[in-house]
Amino acid sequence: MPPQPYATKLAGWGRFPVVDGLAVKSEDLPAATAPAALSRGLGRSYGDSSLPADKNDVIVDTTLADRILAFDPDCAVLRAEAGLSLSALNRALLRKGYFTPVSPGTQFVTLGGMVASDVHGKNHHVDGCFGRYVRRLKLRVADGRIVECSDEHEQELFRATIGGMGLTGHILEVEFTMRKIPSPWIFGESERIANLDAMVAALKEAAAEWPMTVGWLDCLARGENLGRGILMKGRWAEADEAPRKPPPAKRRFRVPVPFPNLALCRPNMKAFNLLYYWKHVRRVRRGIEHPASFFYPLDMLDDWNLIYGSRGFTQYQCVLPHAADNGPARRFLELFISGGGMAFLCVIKDCGAEGDGMLSFPRPGISIAMDFPIHPRKTQPFVDRLNELVIAEGGRIYLTKDTFTRAEHFRAMEPRLETFNAVRRKWDPQGRLRSAQSVRLLGDSV
Amino acid sequence: MKVTVLGATRGMGRALARRMAERGDWLFLLEHVPDELECSARDLEIRGAARPVKTAVCDLLKPETFGPALDAAEKELDGLETVVVTAALFGTQEQLEADSDLAARLLVANYTNTVLFCEEVRRRLLRRGGGTLCVFSSVAGDRGRKPVILYGSSKAGLSHYLEGLDHKFRAAGLKTVCVKPGFVKTGMTAGLKPPPFAGQPDDVARRVLRAIDRGTPQIYVPPMWRLVMCVIRKLPRFVMRRINF
Numbered sequence: 001m002p003p004q005p006y007a008t009k010l011a012g013w014g015r016f017p018v019v020d021g022l023a024v025k026s027e028d029l030p031a032a033t034a035p036a037a038l039s040r041g042l043g044r045s046y047g048d049s050s051l052p053a054d055k056n057d058v059i060v061d062t063t064l065a066d067r068i069l070a071f072d073p074d075c076a077v078l079r080a081e082a083g084l085s086l087s088a089l090n091r092a093l094l095r096k097g098y099f100t101p102v103s104p105g106t107q108f109v110t111l112g113g114m115v116a117s118d119v120h121g122k123n124h125h126v127d128g129c130f131g132r133y134v135r136r137l138k139l140r141v142a143d144g145r146i147v148e149c150s151d152e153h154e155q156e157l158f159r160a161t162i163g164g165m166g167l168t169g170h171i172l173e174v175e176f177t178m179r180k181i182p183s184p185w186i187f188g189e190s191e192r193i194a195n196l197d198a199m200v201a202a203l204k205e206a207a208a209e210w211p212m213t214v215g216w217l218d219c220l221a222r223g224e225n226l227g228r229g230i231l232m233k234g235r236w237a238e239a240d241e242a243p244r245k246p247p248p249a250k251r252r253f254r255v256p257v258p259f260p261n262l263a264l265c266r267p268n269m270k271a272f273n274l275l276y277y278w279k280h281v282r283r284v285r286r287g288i289e290h291p292a293s294f295f296y297p298l299d300m301l302d303d304w305n306l307i308y309g310s311r312g313f314t315q316y317q318c319v320l321p322h323a324a325d326n327g328p329a330r331r332f333l334e335l336f337i338s339g340g341g342m343a344f345l346c347v348i349k350d351c352g353a354e355g356d357g358m359l360s361f362p363r364p365g366i367s368i369a370m371d372f373p374i375h376p377r378k379t380q381p382f383v384d385r386l387n388e389l390v391i392a393e394g395g396r397i398y399l400t401k402d403t404f405t406r407a408e409h410f411r412a413m414e415p416r417l418e419t420f421n422a423v424r425r426k427w428d429p430q431g432r433l434r435s436a437q438s439v440r441l442l443g444d445s446v
Numbered sequence: 447m448k449v450t451v452l453g454a455t456r457g458m459g460r461a462l463a464r465r466m467a468e469r470g471d472w473l474f475l476l477e478h479v480p481d482e483l484e485c486s487a488r489d490l491e492i493r494g495a496a497r498p499v500k501t502a503v504c505d506l507l508k509p510e511t512f513g514p515a516l517d518a519a520e521k522e523l524d525g526l527e528t529v530v531v532t533a534a535l536f537g538t539q540e541q542l543e544a545d546s547d548l549a550a551r552l553l554v555a556n557y558t559n560t561v562l563f564c565e566e567v568r569r570r571l572l573r574r575g576g577g578t579l580c581v582f583s584s585v586a587g588d589r590g591r592k593p594v595i596l597y598g599s600s601k602a603g604l605s606h607y608l609e610g611l612d613h614k615f616r617a618a619g620l621k622t623v624c625v626k627p628g629f630v631k632t633g634m635t636a637g638l639k640p641p642p643f644a645g646q647p648d649d650v651a652r653r654v655l656r657a658i659d660r661g662t663p664q665i666y667v668p669p670m671w672r673l674v675m676c677v678i679r680k681l682p683r684f685v686m687r688r689i690n691f
């Protein structure tokens with residue numbers, strides 16, 4: 001019996017919006033994807049990227065399709081089903097000296113999601129996005145055929161799928177090159193930074209020396225403190241400086257129920273940001289770190305998205321071009337703060353070269369990401385203003401985080417959109433594949 | 447440990463075989479779809495299985511496949527040691543009431559053929575002085591309940607059989623482990639509304655592996671279900687007629 005779709009409510013990591021749809025969940029992805037409009041993995045995209053456009057659309061939950069199909073330890077090439085999670089991959093191969101070439105800030109993502117969002121990590125300034133390491137994809141396209149695509153075969157489809165938010169087909173299998181690492185431990189260094197100029201300068205300086213960097217910003221600090229924060233740098237520890245034992249499993253905690261909506265009011269956020277900044281008492285700290293606390297500090301707390309209460313939250317992430325005076329990033333932070341924005345998670349990162357993914361997010365510049373709770377009236381106009389600034393500065397936003405951007409704003413930031421749409425029209429002339437996000441941003445019809 | 451698993455391609459069987467592979471057990475897989483067997487075997491090897499994972503076709507709906515499949519396992523592993531059965535069919539009560547072919551297949555697969563398979567295993571294990579037979583039954587077999595009348599009755603028979611085996615043959619070295627899962631989030635239960643104490647396959651696998659190592663005759667997973675079923679078994683009929691659990 002083929003797996004049966006069932007009615008359910010679906011939401012992304014931000015828990016807004018919550019929509020009705022039909023889900024289907026099975027180990028057998030080829031069977032499950034046959035009637036479906038979209039695939040989703042672990043639902044770690046914040047907004048509506050992984051949500052159905054209509055309550056009768058079938059959405060595949062890929063997470064049971066999680067087998068590793070082949071692995072060559074010599075050249076580190078791995079092929080797996082698209083629902084394999086990064087946490088399962090780490091459990092299987094970290095001890096043996098292999099790690100994903102690019103990792104987002106959580107390990108609860110699937111390979112399919114990593115390809116569809118063309119994720120980037122702390123090493124973007126040197127290593128680019130995940131898509132750079134993908135050799136081949138097995139895809140179920142809109143007309144039902146199963147196609148293998150790569151840079152040698154159906155290149156256009158391949159590049160549209162990398163960063164294509166699931167809109168070109170259902171990814172069934174992913175083949176990519178893992179990274180060999182000298183030990184499963186990290187050697188890290190972190191540093192307190194006084195303001196935005198110093199942060200950008202420190203990121204630039206660290207880029208030459210460290211393969212992994214990221215900054216955390218206290219985004220309630222204003223004036224001369226604007227952009228102050230903590231810069232984290234890391235590299236894989238060499239075998240002779242790392243502990244002999246593999247890193248032990250980390251204890252995890254769970255947020256049991258949604259917090260009251262006021263839990264993240266301004267005074268609490270302010271206290272959190274201050275604490276986080278000053279807890280870093282010594283200006284510089286360095287030493288061996290557990291890879292989980294370096295890459296995935298938030299994963300310690302299961303269901304932490306419940307902290308934002310019943311209304312849910314969103315993340316705004318954009319990349320702004322470099323400028324000698326850091327004008328774009330400064331104006332962005334100033335607008336964010338003066339607009340009443342408050343976030344307890346604000347991340348800054350310098351991006352390297354643009355990848356081959358047709359709609360892939362990163363481009364050279366400064367990326368800033370901030371989480372904030374959704375306000376029923378204020379969030380939409382606030383995001384509109386941020387987007388207007390991003391357009392004026394020549395930047396763009398990250399689809400996998402987005403919930404509120406308007407179609408006309410997205411078009412204004414994305415000169416690459418027409419090429420992407422053309423590939424979609426070619427492979428899916430009837431518009432069978434769609435998401436709530438593609439209806440909102442790309443003009444797909446319901 | 448040398449383990450033969452019938453049903454390792456999906457669900458709890460997949461999770462259990464992975465835990466075994468991770469600690470370096472020697473595995474042999476039985477299932478009815480050859481391609482699925484091969485993919486699962488490679489997955490387990492990459493996750494750490496001690497030796498190449500070999501497979502044989504074994505269809506729960508075709509008892510004539512049992513002997514040859516177990517012969518192959520015995521030959522490859524140089525004797526059986528632990529045999530696990532997770533394979534089974536499932537249908538909701540509505541599906542089974544409406545489709546008597548499906549009901550017939552399910553009843554035969556889950557009871558008659560599973561018992562026949564276990565009998566083959568029993569003879570072979572006793573011949574070499576014992577071993578462990580771990581079979582997944584269900585809490586659905588503990589009491590006649592509205593949502594699982596037909597499925598539950600097949601599991602009730604199976605649980606009974608396993609209990610008897612344990613009573614008769616433990617002294618001869620045959621350890622029987624009867625696993626009674628409550629609601630576990632696998633493909634089998636996708637679309638059913640999960641109760642508050644639904645389990646995850648990997649957590650179930652961890653507990654079942656411990657039960658196999660210790661030879662525990664019966665285990666409820668997640669453990670909460672022991673309590674739940676304890677209450678359910680004691681409810682009077684007039685209550686059972688009323689509730690839909």
Ligand SMILES: Cc1cc2nc3c(=O)[nH]c(=O)nc-3n(C[C@H](O)[C@H](O)[C@H](O)COP(=O)(O)OP(=O)(O)OC[C@H]3O[C@@H](n4cnc5c(N)ncnc54)[C@H](O)[C@@H]3O)c2cc1C
Pocket residue numbers: 013038039040041042043044045046049050062082083103104105106108109110111112113114116117118119120121122164165166167169170171172298400401435
């Ligand atoms: C705490 C946290 C930190 C994060 N840090 C980073 C970061 O540092 N860098 C970064 O780049 N991202 C980051 N992200 C975002 C995350 O990496 C992406 O949203 C990723 O795509 C989520 O993967 P998923 O499996 O949960 O996919 P989902 O959220 O389920 O889906 C995301 C998109 O992928 C598509 N998709 C998923 N599976 C398939 C498939 N099999 N076939 C076709 N399409 C598919 C969906 O349709 C959807 O458009 C972070 C998210 C969180 C919650």
Ligand SMILES: NC(=O)c1ccc[n+]([C@@H]2O[C@H](COP(=O)([O-])OP(=O)(O)OC[C@H]3O[C@@H](n4cnc5c(N)ncnc54)[C@H](OP(=O)(O)O)[C@@H]3O)[C@@H](O)[C@H]2O)c1
Pocket residue numbers: 452453454455456457458459476477478479482504505506507531532533534535536555582583584585586626627628629630631632633634635
């Ligand atoms: N999930 C629960 O909540 C739950 C609750 C109580 C009891 N149980 C019991 O626990 C066991 C495992 O359940 P699960 O949820 O992990 O099930 P599952 O995911 O559906 O896996 C069942 C396995 O049985 C195999 N199988 C089916 N028909 C077969 C056949 N004719 N011959 C050989 N193999 C066959 C399947 O392979 P194919 O898919 O390739 O056919 C699959 O590998 C079952 O005995 C089930 O009754 C489960």
